[in-house]
Amino acid sequence: MGGDKAPEEILWGAVKAKDLGIQVIAVGPYPVIHEILRKKSPSETAHIEIYHAPEVVRMDESPMVVMKEKKESSISVVSRLVAEGRADASLSAGNSGAFMAAALHYLRMPGILRPCFGAILPSLKGKVILVDAGANMDCHPRHLLDFAIMGEAYMKAVEGKEKPRIGLVNVGVEPGKGNALMKKAYSLLKNSNLNFIGNVEGRQLFVGDVDVLVCDGFTGNVVLKATEGVGVVLSRIIYRELPKSKWAQLPLLLLYPTIQRIKATLDYHGYGGAPLLGIEGVCIVAHGSSTARSIYATLRQAKEMVENRVYELIREKIQEGRRKGIGIFSRDYRSGGLHPAESAD
């Protein structure tokens, strides 16, 4: 029920996902969903099951209130279905704060203090992941180390990168650059067993020489939305300057295949959503303005995350870190809860 174009576009995405060979559970008010799905033939919707969830969460509702008062909302129910083993993955294009709160409630992973959102971005050389894309506003340096490990696991398992290159989003490439958080995170990453290649400037984010871009959720979210904003403004400027008469537009027609190829490269609808990493299951937030195409892409991404066991890989990494005393840790890890690498700061 979440997203600017819900529930229609969400459901059309689910219908389209028949060719992925997956079963889809559409969660929301039964009559609403049923009414939409019956527009399609029974064979087109045979892979879709409706799970009745009467309540709907608005975008402006506080996650905490939702968890207390709207336990039967679709956004809350999907995570419960994953926790109960009745679904392998959940996705929503709705209130991401509420979605995260529900996922944390039902699917907490022992040892992870701060799950994070990963944003899958296009680059000149394929997909890269930005962690954290907005789950954690105020971070400790060790959280950034967690994010790096989670992002690495995603790129390994889903994108098949053998040894993902980890970079720290910063104001300059030299060590010692940045704010206090980034300086400390730099030395934690440097001393980890990750393939840390150093600081990455904003200019290089989309070049594709780094697979995992690490930063706090505030910076990540602002950067993400600012770069989206550039795209929107650019297309408006281009549109404004285009010739208005039919004849003058003829050359555009001749360039049509080129323009389509450029659009396809840049179209985020084909990139899937932002997975919540560091929980016991697969939960993905789809873009708020998701179309059927983006929902389809996100369902495919969910399938890949389940098949490639991303969250199991993250869990293994934690246990490995615990044995070695590096990597991920948590409050309940050692009395006092401080990580050895941290004692320096």
Next chain:
Amino acid sequence: MGGDKAPEEILWGAVKAKDLGIQVIAVGPYPVIHEILRKKSPSETAHIEIYHAPEVVRMDESPMVVMKEKKESSISVVSRLVAEGRADASLSAGNSGAFMAAALHYLRMPGILRPCFGAILPSLKGKVILVDAGANMDCHPRHLLDFAIMGEAYMKAVEGKEKPRIGLVNVGVEPGKGNALMKKAYSLLKNSNLNFIGNVEGRQLFVGDVDVLVCDGFTGNVVLKATEGVGVVLSRIIYRELPKSKWAQLPLLLLYPTIQRIKATLDYHGYGGAPLLGIEGVCIVAHGSSTARSIYATLRQAKEMVENRVYELIREKIQEGRRKGIGIFSRDYRSGGLHPAESAD
């Protein structure tokens, strides 16, 4: 002597600036500058005076070392000339850290704890300023209030905005969004006498509904470079997809005027540089890859800042704030140095 294309392009920009009716002092090693300028006729360079500064600062040198060991470098001398009243403004396309250190050394403004860089950005509705664009990595909420006041003064004085609209760069528009810094800065700005319109998401940065975009220097710098990066990657993708044969490129030729108009709108070389605000004088950092055109634009910007008395306006605002107990303050303002509006945090 600073910048990727120095000294030639810097000097050609200065030559071009003849029509601005300004005198230019070219600071650097005399023989080098003389050799370049003599390629032009004497009448073209009559407005340029050479000031001999033997030392050159590299991009990777530490600002502190420069201030101690390279007092006769062009980057240091320009600020001294302003402090001594021998120049009205200074600009450099070189090491911005060293430039800032020299400006702070010679041109400190009483009452300002943290001068900041303002980045002048294009938007759908004219120029906007982003403060801080990278001078201060770790900020206190009250620094963001300072930045807002300085950015407001710039937009008033140089861009002629009557009542500049101030926005806080954040992850969402609702009050209460963001990290601890932004939440506190929000309430400081809300309680100030500025025209504060609330939080601004990354998506809206370039729309032009806000004149002054306020954030800490870390976030500002990362956002700035990330949006530049999008531009670079976009143009590479477009170039890659363009037809390669001469015939297929014909439609592009027909669109030439359109493409030129779009390029002109987006070309940052026409936008000038990043002024250092909150110092006793006009100091502007030009883009590292400045061409003659960008240096010309930055010289014009310097002229406008001098004529419109931007830094005097900022100084007045401080005094006003001191009288009213709001606005800008400093360590030497009241014993303890804390601003009343701050006591809440």
